[in-house]
Amino acid sequence: MRKNTFYKIYRRLGGVRDIPRISHHFKVQEDVLYSILSQKIVRQTKKDFHVIARQSERMAREWESGKTLLKIADEREFPPVLTASFILKQLGVSKKQYKAYLHDPGLIKNTRMRKEFEEVIDNDFIYSPQGISAQKERGNFCEEQIQSWLDDVCISYMTEDDCRMAGKEKTPDFLFDCPQVIGGITVNWCESKGSFGSPYQMGYDFNNQLKHYVELFGPGMVSYWVGYVDEVSLGDEIAIVDRSFFIDTY
Known part of the structure; x- marks a missing residue:
């Protein structure tokens, strides 16, 4: 958008x-x-x-x-x-x-x-x-869709729960076992967001989560499932996608 x-x-x-x-x-x-x-x-x-x-x-x-x-x-x-x-x-x-x-x-x-x-x-x-439950269900749905896509394209990963059990803190939803080229950059992780990527939301997510993932794990990607504002950038080390990426790719 x-x-x-x-x-x-x-x-x-x-x-x-x-x-x-x-x-x-x-x-x-x-x-x-x-x-x-x-x-x-x-x-x-x-x-x-x-x-x-x-x-x-x-x-x-x-x-x-x-x-x-x-x-x-x-x-x-x-x-x-x-x-x-x-x-x-x-x-x-x-x-x-x-x-x-x-x-x-x-x-x-x-x-x-x-x-x-x-x-x-x-x-x-x-x-x-009901509203809180629906929000949680949307988040779970988006995460499940991405996980299913990763399995379909044979990208191996650790989930957030896997990372916690391994003693890693502040981990994204999916930490790839091997770097992947997505959106023109090599990425090591994927964070799932069920929300729209507005300038406000993307700025908040970057400052509170995403930049820390870059510091810990290197470049990654974030999915704003229902879309995002095109002109907003999260820097050269974070690829931004929406649901169309997982439907149209592969």
């Missing part, structure tokens, strides 16, 4: 409801847009977290006055599950109790609160248990 297209999409994505329209307009698959929207929400959430947290008492009063949990969250453009956590904490619910409610809203005795809490969970595709 070109950088200018990414920023146009990023600005226009305000919520899940925008995805079908933007997908049609830009001819971009919906799973790509879900990933971009997720990153946008997470970035904004980190920025606004303490601002919203300081409104806990006011939000609790709004709820007691009849406003729904979801309405309070929507007015602040903040994830419903996190908004509800501030309100319930203000109302005396412990962190342990709140986690239990997330997995079983039926534990909530207050009928109104229980109904609204179920609505909150259904409308949060990132921080709800």
Whole structure:
């Protein structure tokens, strides 16, 4: 994806409801847009977290006055599950109790609160248990697809678990037994990312993971399964691919 297209999409994505329209307009698959929207929400959430947290008492009063949990969250453009956590904490619910409610809203005795809490969970595709589980499943799926491809093309490797058992720390998902030429460079490892490679995400991944892999194991590759911004570079020692590479190669 070109950088200018990414920023146009990023600005226009305000919520899940925008995805079908933007997908049609830009001819971009919906799973790509879900990933971009997720990153946008997470970035904004980190920025606004303490601002919203300081409104806990006011939000609790709004709820007691009849406003729904979801309405309070929507007015602040903040994830419903996190908004509800501030309100319930203000109302005396412990962190342990709140986690239990997330997995079983039926534990909530207050009928109104229980109904609204179920609505909150259904409308949060990132921080709800279902959202977290779906994210984990996507990550596992992408990793399994790459592992299957490596097996098909007879590239031998150590998995992250294999590396840990061998006493290696800070290891990529796949550490090749022998260097491989991929994307025009010789690589020694592959890291799988189920997310879209936005400029923000790629910068974060490079600083927190990828550059350390280069220092430890030499050049490597990273797969942003649903795509990435073409103009962003991670340097000469990291090849960037997406799912099309594993479909079209060999």
